[in-house]
Structures are given as C-alpha cells and as structure tokens.
C-alpha cells in the first residue's frame with residue numbers, strides 16, 4: 176500500500192523516516208500520539224481521493240491532520256494509521272467582494288486567510304490563539320470556536336460551502352456559496368464538527384464579515400465569577416460593538432507573568448480573584464461607547480480595577496494575559512485538559528463546584544481555569560494530576576453534564592472524551608450518529624477511535 180501511495184502523491188510526499196514523521200505523530204501538548212504507517216501529503220483533492228480509495232480498498236485506517244493544534248487527540252495516529260496531512264492544500268482564491276466570500280484549501284492557516292481577506296476589507300468571523308498553525312480544514316472538521324463566538328458564532332456559522340472526500344474516495348462538493356439552498360440534506364453542516372470521522376475536508380467556502388479596524392480592549396479585575404457575569408450582562412446590554420468577553424483567574428495570571436516575564440496587570444501587589452477581558456470593534460472608534468458603558472457599571476458589580484487600550488501594542492499586551500495561558504501551562508507540565516460549558520444561569524455556582532471537586536479528587540493537583548465567558552465555556556487545565564487524571568476527568572465531566580452542560584464545548588470529543596460521549600448524548604442520539612457513520616464510512620477507516628470509543 177505504501178508503494179501505491181507513493182505512486183499517487185510522489186515518493187517525496189510519503190514520509191516514513193521516524194525523524195521526519197515525529198512531528199506528525201504527537202499532539203502539541205505531548206499527551207496524545209502513536210506511530211503512523213506513513214505520513215502522506217497529497218497536493219490536491221484528486222490525490223486525497225486516490226489516497227482514500229487505496230486505504231479504503233486495503234482496509235487501512237486514516238487519520239486526517241491539519242495544523243496539529245488539536246487538544247483531544249483527534250488528529251494524531253494511535254496505532255499504525257496513515258496520517259493524511261492536508262497542509263499542501265494551501266491555495267486561496269481571490270476574495271469574492273460582491274458575495275463577501277472566499278474559497279480556500281483545507282491546508283491554509285487561519286492567519287493566512289485573515290491576511291488574505293483583510294487586504295480586501297473583510298475579516299474571518301473566527302479567531303483564536305493558535306491562528307498561525309491551525310488550518311481551515313481543521314477549523315471546519317472541529318467546528319472551532321474561539322474568541323469571537325459572542326459576535327459571529329462558531330465556525331459552522333462561517334461555512335457556506337464544502338468540498339470533501341468520503342471514505343471510498345468519492346467527492347462531495349457544494350461550493351457555489353448560495354446563502355439559500357434547501358435542496359436536500361446539508362452535507363456541509365454534517366461534515367462541520369465531524370472530527371474527520373465522516374469525510375476529509377479539502378476546500379472550504381467561507382462567509383466573510385466586514386473588517387472592523389477600530390478596536391478597544393479592556394481588562395477588568397473583578398471580585399468573583401458572579402461579578403464577571405454581572406459585568407458581562409451590563410456590557411452586552413449597552414454595547415453594540417462587543418466582540419469578545421474572556422475570563423481568567425489569579426493563578427493563571429501568575430503563571431503567565433512568570434512564563435513570559437510580563438508585569439502583573441495592575442501591579443504585583445494587586446492580584447485579583449478574576450479578570451474579564453473584553454474587546455469592542457467597529458468601523459468608528461468604539462472607545463466612547465465603551466467608556467460610557469463602563470461609567471454606568473453598577474457599584475455592586477464588583478469591579479476592582481481596569482485598564483483600557485486602543486493602540487495595537489497596548490491591546491496585544493492586554494490580550495497576552497489571556498492568550499498565553501495555554502503556552503504557560505504547557506511549560507509547567509503536561510496538563511489534563513478538559514473543555515466544558517454550562518448555562519450561564521449556573522456558571523458561577525459551577526465554577527465553585529468545579530474547584531471543590533478537583534481539590535477533593537486530587538488535592539495535590541494545580542487547577543487553572545480560563546475561557547470564554549459569554550458561552551459559559553471554561554478550559555479546565557489540571558497540572559500534576561498524576562494517577563488521578565482518569566478520576567478527575569470522570570468527576571469533572573459528570574459534574575458538568577449534571578448541570579446541563581457540554582463535556583466538550585469547542586475542542587471536540589477526539590479520543591480524549593469518546594468514552595464519555597453518553598454523558599451528553601442520549602441513546603437515540605448515539606444510535607443516529609452511529610448510523611450516519613456506518614453509512615458514510617462502512618469500513619470504519621476514517622479516524623477510528625475518535626468520537627465513538
């Protein structure tokens with residue numbers, strides 16, 4: 176089969192030397208990975224189709240991979256699969272300025288698309304810290320969320336067309352970008368968030384948003400999670416330009432400052448229980464609107480301190496406290512990562528319960544919480560979990576599901592959460608999903624072990 180793959184993509188693009196394949200075989204955190212039979216790097220949709228046909232006929236499992244920034248083990252091999260790297264599918268078509276859409280290859284990074292469309296006065300609705308490596312195909316396959324979900328929704332909301340290859344090598348494609356198209360099942364929507372288990376995304380047509388060049392960022396120190404939520408409710412009600420609302424806590428700020436050498440946001444002697452980072456964006460300077468909104472924050476809202484930045488570098492300095500969390504945590508060890516969301520009505524109580532649960536199950540572990548406030552989405556990062564990792568996962572996910580939450584808000588299920596799928600999805604849901612999987616991938620070659628344990 177390796178010979179067949181070499182004939183399809185050319186010998187230079189079938190990698191088997193362990194020194195070369197290593198970076199494709201382990202995830203970014205170092206938590207997941209295994210050996211691949213080979214890493215195959217096709218150049219276009221036809222080659223992807225031929226590779227899948229060959230693997231389908233041989234009954235050989237395939238793990239599709241984009242920028243390898245996933246956090247749930249869904250894009251790295253486990254036991255001798257073929258890794259199908261989509262990174263060479265990096266073509267970008269000109270921006271369709273009339274439709275406000277663009278078509279790009281699956282292997283283009285988010286940052287490259289942003290740069291491409293910003294030059295024409297547009298922007299991508301999705302954004303997050305891994306933008307320089309994460310690829311559009313991966314964003315689509317995982318329905319990536321990020322920092323602008325408050326305004327623009329998850330990746331699904333930005334997808335108007337998909338070309339994808341099914342397990343047997345057949346190509347499904349709907350790339351005309353019609354905002355209205357009710358002819359049959361929406362296959363694109365089905366593929367979004369399917370984590371490489373139903374099809375391999377090769378090209379994507381994205382709906383673009385206007386480029387909002389005027390931005391103001393504020394970091395607010397608050398008393399508690401309840402205060403953060405009260406602040407959010409106030410700001411959302413009076414700001415038409417609100418784009419991001421992120422939350423993090425004292426321990427995370429300490430870690431980021433230690434890892435990056437940055438000063439504490441409000442001076443070393445002023446660490447606060449919780450921090451809210453917000454950003455407003457518009458065509459015209461949104462500072463006045465923000466200042467007016469902040470001036471009317473109710474006294475009981477528990478805001479302790481604030482910093483506001485308009486200029487690019489000053490805004491980046493505030494964002495750094497949030498965006499360096501992942502990296503700073505990774506430097507301290509290999510964390511257990513969970514990604515949960517609960518309804519905002521129970522968010523504050525949940526945060527307290529979560530801390531208590533972790534302390535009870537693993538008293539020596541170090542817990543870092545941060546995330547996307549408006550969506551009730553907390554990234555639960557636990558260092559020094561030791562042999563308590565499984566027990567912690569069980570306890571945190573059970574607690575989350577019990578509060579009406581999601582055990583994977585935006586990172587996907589991957590292999591990391593597959594065992595716990597039934598916590599969030601009923602028997603009929605799982606049966607329907609299994610039927611879809613069997614129908615589209617009867618040989619079970621696409622990303623086995625992901626989504627379904």
Ligand code: 2HG
Pocket residue numbers: 303304321498500501512546554555556
């Ligand atoms: C973020 O919001 C990402 O920064 C990564 O979703 C979260 O590292 C994490 O746990």
Ligand code: ZN
Pocket residue numbers: 321546547554585
């Ligand atoms: Zn996130």
